[in-house]
Amino acid sequence: MRPLTALCLLLTAVGRGAASDETLDLAPATSDIHLSKNFHGWVNPEDLHPMPQCIEQQNQTLWLDTLTKCTRKRCIWNIGAICFRHQWLTELSCLSSEFSPAVVREYLPYCGRSVLAKAQLYHWISHATGRMWLGEVGDSTGLDYLTSASLPQGYTHVNTASRAPWCLKGSSSFRSMESFGHVVGSCSFVSSTQVIGNAARPWEYRESQHSMVALASEVVGYDLTGSLIWPSSYFDIECLCHAFSTDWLEDPCLESEDLELTKEHLWLNATCESASLPDWWTDRLKVLDSRFISVREWKWPACLEDMPDKITELPNQCATDVCAVDSDGYCQVQRAVDRSCFCRNINFNSCSGSCHVFETRIDYVNWLHDLCGAVEDWHGLPNDWRSLAAPTVSDMIPWEWSLLPTNEAGQCASNTWKLGSIALVNLTTLLALLFGKRSGSIHRLSLDFLSSSPVESWPLLGIANAALQLLAYYLTAVGIQQVPGYEDIPTMQLALLWCTLPRLGWLSILAAVLQKPRVMSLSLALSCFLSETIMQCFASYYILVTFTYAQQHNLFFSSLDDTERGGSARLMYFGTYLWLLAIAWPFIQIVRAAYIMGTLDGSGESDSLDARRGHTTKRIAQELARQREESLAWLGQRIGHAWEDDKTPERAPLVAGKTQAKLYIAMLANMLCLWVAQCVFWAGFIGLSGDL
Ligand SMILES: *[C@@H]1O[C@H](CO)[C@@H](O)[C@H](O)[C@H]1NC(C)=O
Numbered sequence: 258m259r260p261l262t263a264l265c266l267l268l269t270a271v272g273r274g275a276a277s278d279e280t281l282d283l284a285p286a287t288s289d290i291h292l293s294k295n296f297h298g299w300v301n302p303e304d305l306h307p308m309p310q311c312i313e314q315q316n317q318t319l320w321l322d323t324l325t326k327c328t329r330k331r332c333i334w335n336i337g338a339i340c341f342r343h344q345w346l347t348e349l350s351c352l353s354s355e356f357s358p359a360v361v362r363e364y365l366p367y368c369g370r371s372v373l374a375k376a377q378l379y380h381w382i383s384h385a386t387g388r389m390w391l392g393e394v395g396d397s398t399g400l401d402y403l404t405s406a407s408l409p410q411g412y413t414h415v416n417t418a419s420r421a422p423w424c425l426k427g428s429s430s431f432r433s434m435e436s437f438g439h440v441v442g443s444c445s446f447v448s449s450t451q452v453i454g455n456a457a458r459p460w461e462y463r464e465s466q467h468s469m470v471a472l473a474s475e476v477v478g479y480d481l482t483g484s485l486i487w488p489s490s491y492f493d494i495e496c497l498c499h500a501f502s503t504d505w506l507e508d509p510c511l512e513s514e515d516l517e518l519t520k521e522h523l524w525l526n527a528t529c530e531s532a533s534l535p536d537w538w539t540d541r542l543k544v545l546d547s548r549f550i551s552v553r554e555w556k557w558p559a560c561l562e563d564m565p566d567k568i569t570e571l572p573n574q575c576a577t578d579v580c581a582v583d584s585d586g587y588c589q590v591q592r593a594v595d596r597s598c599f600c601r602n603i604n605f606n607s608c609s610g611s612c613h614v615f616e617t618r619i620d621y622v623n624w625l626h627d628l629c630g631a632v633e634d635w636h637g638l639p640n641d642w643r644s645l646a647a648p649t650v651s652d653m654i655p656w657e658w659s660l661l662p663t664n665e666a667g668q669c670a671s672n673t674w675k676l677g678s679i680a681l682v683n684l685t686t687l688l689a690l691l692f693g694k695r696s697g698s699i700h701r702l703s704l705d706f707l708s709s710s711p712v713e714s715w716p717l718l719g720i721a722n723a724a725l726q727l728l729a730y731y732l733t734a735v736g737i738q739q740v741p742g743y744e745d746i747p748t749m750q751l752a753l754l755w756c757t758l759p760r761l762g763w764l765s766i767l768a769a770v771l772q773k774p775r776v777m778s779l780s781l782a783l784s785c786f787l788s789e790t791i792m793q794c795f796a797s798y799y800i801l802v803t804f805t806y807a808q809q810h811n812l813f814f815s816s817l818d819d820t821e822r823g824g825s826a827r828l829m830y831f832g833t834y835l836w837l838l839a840i841a842w843p844f845i846q847i848v849r850a851a852y853i854m855g856t857l858d859g860s861g862e863s864d865s866l867d868a869r870r871g872h873t874t875k876r877i878a879q880e881l882a883r884q885r886e887e888s889l890a891w892l893g894q895r896i897g898h899a900w901e902d903d904k905t906p907e908r909a910p911l912v913a914g915k916t917q918a919k920l921y922i923a924m925l926a927n928m929l930c931l932w933v934a935q936c937v938f939w940a941g942f943i944g945l946s947g948d949l
């Protein structure tokens with residue numbers, strides 16, 4: 258009896274005066290204070306506990322009828338046979354017999370769903386009837402002392418129920434035909450027990466209805482377990498998941514679209530765990546998986562501007578609502594693009610322009626493959642798409658035109674042309690040299706023809722030589738253009754490209770160096786150097802075009818190993834790099850010398866600026882000379898020796914001995930470097946464009 262009293266105190270603490278607690282005590286003599294309200298086993302109906310939640314939620318007719326049976330109009334104040342005051346009172350002993358197990362059993366299936374509701378009912382019954390069980394002996398075990406473990410699957414906030422999809426909320430339990438909302442209601446409770454309605458007067462006898470009526474009811478509280486939780490409304494998960502059943506063949510969400518079904522299944526999985534779900538439930542989930550791409554994560558390739566509206570509109574057309582499963586396992590509806598819908602409507606040729614050009618093409622191809630590659634039956638990329646996802650041969654050639662015949666007939670000529678022209682250019686130089694060296698007359702002849710003094714005429718000779726070479730290139734290009742199939746070749750461009758061909762001009766200088774020094778060899782070397790310099794100026798165009806192209810497209814450093822002819826391309830770019838180094842080398846030398854001078858010169862404060870400048874220049878020259886001396890000492894010495902052996906009289910006035918030798922060697926070294934760079938460039942270029 259003691260725990261019961263304690264619970265009664267707990268139950269009635271909310272909204273009711275503590276005074277009324279003892280009135281229902283089945284030992285009426287225990288409290289004198291309330292004796293006045295207990296009229297010899299009869300009590301005021303309002304002193305009964307409020308109606309339990311689970312009774313209130315059902316058909317109360319039987320409950321009220323039972324109470325009514327025990328309620329009579331009684332005289333509460335009489336003197337002798339004369340009654341001064343009548344009142345409707347309820348007989349406690351009658352309640353004990355009328356609220357029989359049979360009556361309680363009527364309510365039990367519903368009240369028994371949630372252990373909290375069952376405990377509440379049990380407290381009401383034991384209070385009103387003194388019986389320690391409900392429908393049958395022993396069915397109240399454990400209801401006296403609830404703990405949080407009494408709810409094995411726990412509880413969750415009632416908001417969870419409102420997140421259920423509308424088809425589930427609108428459906429009825431398959432077994433009990435009870436609505437979803439009603440089942441949730443039967444399982445719900447609040448943080449602490451509350452009385453709803455007229456707490457001070459939970460019952461009254463209404464004469465007009467000839468029946469007891471409930472003016473208040475008591476909502477189950479989690480405090481029955483002796484624990485506190487955050488004030489709010491909750492429901493018992495186990496209660497709901499057992500009470501609400503679905504016939505999966507007639508699932509109300511089956512008729513609606515997959516999204517609702519997905520929401521339902523996810524809701525049930527997250528709330529009740531998958532045991533409550535049919536085996537196939539995961540098959541029809543419309544969740545954010547590989548089939549869908551969240552609109553937020555949608556990405557376009559770099560060539561978006563060149564995509565037709567038909568394609569850019571596609572994501573909108575293929576957008577659909579799907580479930581993104583949140584951390585609790587529930588559905589968060591998101592817009593997503595249906596991958597197969599998108600891929601059905603796109604292929605490599607859907608976009609042109611920059612989508613088919615080099616980097617943007619690579620980006621586009623990779624994007625397309627990432628997006629649709631795994632989609633079944635999608636063949637939107639050409640079979641050789643992997644080569645499109647890497648730089649192609651024409652991507653690696655920096656200029657648009659190529660030495661390709663427009664018809665099939667001339668195809669095999671292309672390679673021969675290139676190799677042939679290189680050989681030709683070098684062969685002529687070689688022949689001229691050999692011939693000139695043997696006869697010794699060709700230069701003299703030309704010099705005599707151009708000028709009376711050979712020393713002064715070398716610039717003219719150099720320019721003429723360069724002009725002749727350019728003309729020869731141009732005429733050859735024009736000649737090629739005449740060949741059927743090559744009509745579209747741009748002659749100027751071709752001639753310019755040929756300027757980058759390696760020429761053996763340096764051989765002439767070498768010859769001049771090795772020859773006995775005289776007027777002729779110096780002027781020959783100088784004119785050769787000049788004409789070669791002019792040719793290099795023209796060559797610089799295509800070299801720089803290639804260099805900047807490789808730079809812009811990051812071809813120096815990107816991996817071309819897997820690319821077809823990537824090695825040749827790299828060789829070509831490396832050639833331009835070498836060429837630039839060869840050009841820059843003399844300047845680097847000067848700057849380096851100036852730097853060394855500068856650091857040595859730091860203390861000369863007293864000199865005037867001009868004097869210092871002159872001084873510095875002189876010292877730079879000295880430093881350069883010193884460096885050259887060191888680096889070329891060996892060759893210089895050999896040539897010097899050769900010249901010292903020479904006893905010809907021409908030597909004395911014109912030759913400044915070793916100084917001139919050093920000049921030759923500098924020119925020679927520079928031109929040799931350029932020649933090597935151009936050889937590398939052309940080796941790469943021919944390899945790259947080889948059998949195009
Ligand atoms: C409640 O139950 C009684 C019988 O116990 C029945 O006559 C009445 O129709 C029921 N009321 C409702 C609303 O179902």
Ligand SMILES: *[C@@H]1O[C@H](CO)[C@@H](O)[C@H](O)[C@H]1NC(C)=O
Nearest residue numbers: 523526527530531539582586
């Ligand atoms: C279903 O619920 C389980 C356990 O809560 C969870 O691990 C699983 O990921 C859920 N399945 C889906 C598809 O959300």
